[in-house]
Amino acid sequence: MNMMGVKPCNWKLDIANARVDLSHGAGGRAMRQLIEGIFHKAFDNVWLRAGNDQSAFAVPAGRMVMTTDGYVVSPLFFPGGDIGMLAVHGTINDIAMAGAVPLYLSASFIIEEGFPLADLERIAQSMGDVSREAGVPIITGDTKVVERGKADGVFISTAGVGRVPDGLDLRADAAHPGDAVIISGSIGDHGVAVMSKRENLEFDTAIVSDSAALHGLVAAMVAVGGNHIRLMRDPTRGGIAATLNEIANQSKIGFHIDETAIPLKPEVAAACEFLGLDPINVANEGKLVAVVAPDGAEAVLAAMQAHPLGAEATLIGHAVADENCFVQMTTSFGGRRIVDWLSGEQLPRIC
């Protein structure tokens, strides 16, 4: 993202009216102006100001985690958030699910020719705001521009690193029969908020995306129950159904969950009803599922409920011994069913 040694442009970036053109990705003055006028301004921090092609930072002792994620959500702006907010929160959450403290992020943009600078600035500003709020700076990045029609507005990739507290080792294969399954709050909000603005589907709803950085909630959980937490996942694409199936297969166990225990906003339930969706398959961007050893479940649940992002945290079921790795649910009606992975794509480009 840094282009030292190039003279600044002598024309002003017309953010209100101009659009991204191919020169903004060509490595010349226009590109530098875009980077400085939009990204550096929005993300401003000591690393970007240093103007290097990379950023150096001291590595704390202990285990580190690293993750990367691409964001292609459509539409780019939706109730409660935008692609930029998702790109920061999503990567912070992937780090936090290891119980780790997120430290630094990178951001890479693939922008379609013709994309309004005003929208780009709005997205960058949103990223800057939420990264500052989370205390996780974006310290390096990249910008590419592709011809019109070769992308859809803007695609963002973020990567991040974090440090795992000493002694903590959360693993996908660590769930045991008898473990408690806890969800941090209501499901399906993000997916429904995005769907409500989709072309051909637009409907009015008060639902906003739950996009949030979860590392604060995770720190509170780790503080009281670090040794009892087996693993955590943020149930994004595929919803809690996909998350529980992944864990079941990786840990070679099954789950029994109770449909009536799962927190669900009435508006989300109603939207899912007329869209023909099952809320357990719908994406979340600010929720986590924790599998906790029985001895620590109560303390972890209480710590979650004491945190603003876990106020509605609920015990929704337990891990069971099952060589078939089935996730089974007692339905609100009193019968039983399997909770399966989705086949195909229920909601394309949800994050």
Add this chain to the structure above:
Amino acid sequence: MKYIAEYRDGRLAKDMARQIASTADPVRSYHFMEFCGGHTHAISRYGIEDLLPTNVRMIHGPGCPVCVLPTGRIDAAIALAMRPDITLCTYGDLIRVPGSKGSSLLKAKAAGADIRMVYSTLDALRIAEAEPDREVVFFAIGFETTTPPTALALKAAIDKGLGNFSIFCNHVLTPAAIQNILESPDVRKLGTIKIDGFIGPAHVSAVIGTEPYEFFAEEFQKPVVVAGFEPLDVIQAILMLVRQVNDSRHEVENQYIRAVTALGNEKAQAEVANFFEPRESFEWRGLGEVPYGALRPRPQYEAYDAEKRFSMVTPAAKDNPACECGAILRGARNPADCKLFGTVCTPDTPMGSCMVSSEGACAAHWTYGRFREKARQPNAGTAVA
């Protein structure tokens, strides 16, 4: 959710289940076919079978429009969509239905065909209006419930003078299919399928009313209870069927009185009759040729009939010989009886149409109920907590 949660109330369900258990005669068995895929889905999704006594069993019927569409019709649609001038608009649940030799609309789309998923006939009309240089074909499919919207789309296309809009008509008729099942040797002579009564369609009946079922109830002496798609509707209908069987009655009863009348939606019926006429015969997957079992646009609307407009041919297509979809659609086999079920055929890799639609018997059983097969095997599914 007002007006929905009430129909999914677990306490009322338990009460209804107790009534069924005390009403059903323990020395006999009850076999009821739910015709509609919507009911199949509700039964699996809510685990209704868990609430029934072991001598009351449900047989899944052929009422899933995607499932009964013969492979040749998919092949014909794919061939049409591959033409460079064609934009094929389809509902999402058709896109993954397997055609011959591993083909599907999804694969055709990846290969460059202009196939677009729409949520309603109006979306297809809008595309035709916005892109006058494209030949926009709507893949019309469904029972009596989805036929009126197709009729209205034709009406709108004619009113707007849209010369680039047509439909590939695959609308099928419920009463003809029920009659076909009841007349099949499996039911009539061989007794390989035991059917003591039917749960009649919900939305279809909202359009056609309950009267069309009077004939079957009388002629074949089978009770029919028209029921809504909510789980409490279904379980109440089962109780009503058990009572009819106990009383040796074979009447058409209406559980779904909040939506269905004896005569149905006469306006919708009139619109359908304006634009469509019965086909003398139409192939249903699983049932074979069903006389007067489907509709086509009337001759005066030939210009809007994609089959005529583009001289479409429906090739004879053979299904995978091991696929039991046909027998499953007739109620002669259970999904788990099929050798392909859960091995090579899953919702991710469907071999047969019953595995594609969420209303298909195989997909519903795989997605919601396959633990039941495993539970019958020893050492599986032991709950610890």
